[in-house]
Amino acid sequence: MSRVVDRLVGRGPSLPDRVAALRTVTEQGRGRLPSDLLDDAAAVVRRAGERLALSGDHTVVALAGATGSGKSSTFNAVAGVPLTTVGVRRPTTSTTTGVAWGADDPSTLWEWLEVPQRHLVRPGDPGWSDRLDGLVLLDLPDHDSTEVTHHLEVDRLVAMVDLMVWVLDPQKYADNAVHERYLRRLSTHADVVVVTLNHVDSLSADRRPDVLADLRRRLVEDGLPQVPVVATSAATGEGIEDLRSLVAARVRDKKAAAQRLRADVVGVGSALQVAHGSASPGAIKRPARAELVDAFADAAGVETVSSAVERAVVHRGGRHTGWPVTAWLSRLRPDPLKRLHLDLGEQGKQLTALGRASVPEPTRVQRARVDTAVRSAADAVVGGLAPAWATAVRRASTSRLEDLNDALDRAVVGTDLGVARTPLWWRFARLLQVVLALALVVGALWLLALFVLDYLQVPEPPAPVRYGLPLPTWLLVLGAGGGVALGIVGRFVNGLVARSRAARARRRLRESIGGVVDDLVVAPVDRELAAHHAVGDALAVVTAR
Numbered sequence: 001m002s003r004v005v006d007r008l009v010g011r012g013p014s015l016p017d018r019v020a021a022l023r024t025v026t027e028q029g030r031g032r033l034p035s036d037l038l039d040d041a042a043a044v045v046r047r048a049g050e051r052l053a054l055s056g057d058h059t060v061v062a063l064a065g066a067t068g069s070g071k072s073s074t075f076n077a078v079a080g081v082p083l084t085t086v087g088v089r090r091p092t093t094s095t096t097t098g099v100a101w102g103a104d105d106p107s108t109l110w111e112w113l114e115v116p117q118r119h120l121v122r123p124g125d126p127g128w129s130d131r132l133d134g135l136v137l138l139d140l141p142d143h144d145s146t147e148v149t150h151h152l153e154v155d156r157l158v159a160m161v162d163l164m165v166w167v168l169d170p171q172k173y174a175d176n177a178v179h180e181r182y183l184r185r186l187s188t189h190a191d192v193v194v195v196t197l198n199h200v201d202s203l204s205a206d207r208r209p210d211v212l213a214d215l216r217r218r219l220v221e222d223g224l225p226q227v228p229v230v231a232t233s234a235a236t237g238e239g240i241e242d243l244r245s246l247v248a249a250r251v252r253d254k255k256a257a258a259q260r261l262r263a264d265v266v267g268v269g270s271a272l273q274v275a276h277g278s279a280s281p282g283a284i285k286r287p288a289r290a291e292l293v294d295a296f297a298d299a300a301g302v303e304t305v306s307s308a309v310e311r312a313v314v315h316r317g318g319r320h321t322g323w324p325v326t327a328w329l330s331r332l333r334p335d336p337l338k339r340l341h342l343d344l345g346e347q348g349k350q351l352t353a354l355g356r357a358s359v360p361e362p363t364r365v366q367r368a369r370v371d372t373a374v375r376s377a378a379d380a381v382v383g384g385l386a387p388a389w390a391t392a393v394r395r396a397s398t399s400r401l402e403d404l405n406d407a408l409d410r411a412v413v414g415t416d417l418g419v420a421r422t423p424l425w426w427r428f429a430r431l432l433q434v435v436l437a438l439a440l441v442v443g444a445l446w447l448l449a450l451f452v453l454d455y456l457q458v459p460e461p462p463a464p465v466r467y468g469l470p471l472p473t474w475l476l477v478l479g480a481g482g483g484v485a486l487g488i489v490g491r492f493v494n495g496l497v498a499r500s501r502a503a504r505a506r507r508r509l510r511e512s513i514g515g516v517v518d519d520l521v522v523a524p525v526d527r528e529l530a531a532h533h534a535v536g537d538a539l540a541v542v543t544a545r
Contacts (some may be wrong), residue, residue: 012544012545013541013544015048015052015261019048019395022041022268022269022538024534024535025538028531028534028535028538029531031533032388032389032392032528034275037272037275040274042080042431044268047159047264048264051261052107052120052261054108054112055108056254057251059134060161060162060257061136061138061163061247061250061251061256062139062140062161062164062165063078064154064165065144065166065198066169066177067145068171068172069142069167069168069199070169071139071142072139074196074243077232078244078247080126080127080129081126083097083139096117096138096153096157097119097139097141098115098117098118098136098137099109099118100118100120100121101121102121102122102133104504113138124493129248130249131252132244133251135251137247138157140153142235143182162260163192163194163250163260164186164189164192165194165196165243166196168198170200170202170203171198171199173211173386174214180219183219184222187272188263190223190225193227194227194230194243194246195227195228195432197215197232198232198233199233201238208231212231228246230246254489263303268544269542272535272539274515276386276532277385277389279383279385281393282380283385283529284377284380288376291373292373293517294373295369295372296404296516296517299362299367299404299408300408300409300411300513301362301370302412302510303506305505306505306506307502309418309498309502310499312498313494313497314494324434324437362404362405370404374397374398378525380392381393381529392531393525393528393529400519400520401520401521403520407519411515412512415505417501417508418504418505419505429490432486433483433487436478436486439476439482440476440479443472443475443476444479446471446472447470447472
């Protein structure tokens, strides 16, 4: 077969390249293009692979026709020896008969064709002809037989042979059974189809041209305008030599097998090209992705979490910079982030990873916004794509949305909100508050001691005076006033820091949510687009002229 393929290298891509491209279409198009077309394509790929692996020195020619068309008589006439029995009372062929010309028995080819009755004509045998060397001629069952098995056998072998000779007769040549079921479907196989009008001896001389002209007209309607039409009579031998010469020429040039396979590949590829369409898909662009991130962030409760970050920073900052009394009381209030099961430390993260955060589930409105954003993004991508691909892209865009809640929860839990680290100035403020509190306590106790000594009429030691006030009074005033002032300043600064950290947490959360968008929506859509491009490129090879 390599010799046959080499003869067609100059006509576009080689046959093996076309078959490989069609295999890519069947693989990448599965679930995206119509299954019946892909099944046909897979069958063509399988048959082509099997035929290319078999002998390239033989050309398989099948004679097909209806009951009474004289198909078996024509078979015997072309073969030159009586190999099949011609029916008398009810002409019909019930099994396939085959004959091969050549020195070697093409056993593997016979097995592939599954022909039960086989004959071999070797050099020197009756019926031997050098110009038929390499011919494998088949006499198929009648395609209009009442036996279903006959129909199946004809359909099977018509799809496998290299050259098809349709034997028609003046009585049934216009029968829709042969035109609609076979000839019309072979409109892409004109190079490997021959039509013979048998029993022309039964036509008068003045009717023959009209019948042949009408037959050619019907072949044009079938999409086979260039198919050779041979007028024959197996009874008188008229036209048999012309038919034999035509078949011999096809056997001699060794092109029929490759032409048939090429026609099969191009034919099913053309049908797939129609289903695939010619439009190019779009892509999920930045604005569409930003809208997806907005919708997903809304569903994930990003604003709820960022607000909790702001309040948590204020809460934690107050415990460090606030007046010790109020800071201690603030410990009685729950931490806003820990209420959401967020920022629980390393052990807490491990526990949360096994469970869920306490961020509220998306509401119906939020989920509807997600669905709308996904649908809009998919619609922008499909554009003018063929219905099969548009459906595939839309299906892919929503294929993983059932994992939305878990994915968003993992994204929120796994995001570093940037609140775990304690700022150095918080530590310094806390130390300063402790010092001021100690000053307050020392001053208060000192004044209390002086009051008690005065009350007991005990001589009290003189207290140091600074700027007109006793030192214990200075300690009391500075301890109380300084602590309160530091708390007020810390609260103001903590508010600024909290807003900054909330904004940073919001950005980090949106980055994590962007990963969810890419994973659940963008990646599945990109896979469909990659498959679309792969199928389009492969179909270009398959159908190249």
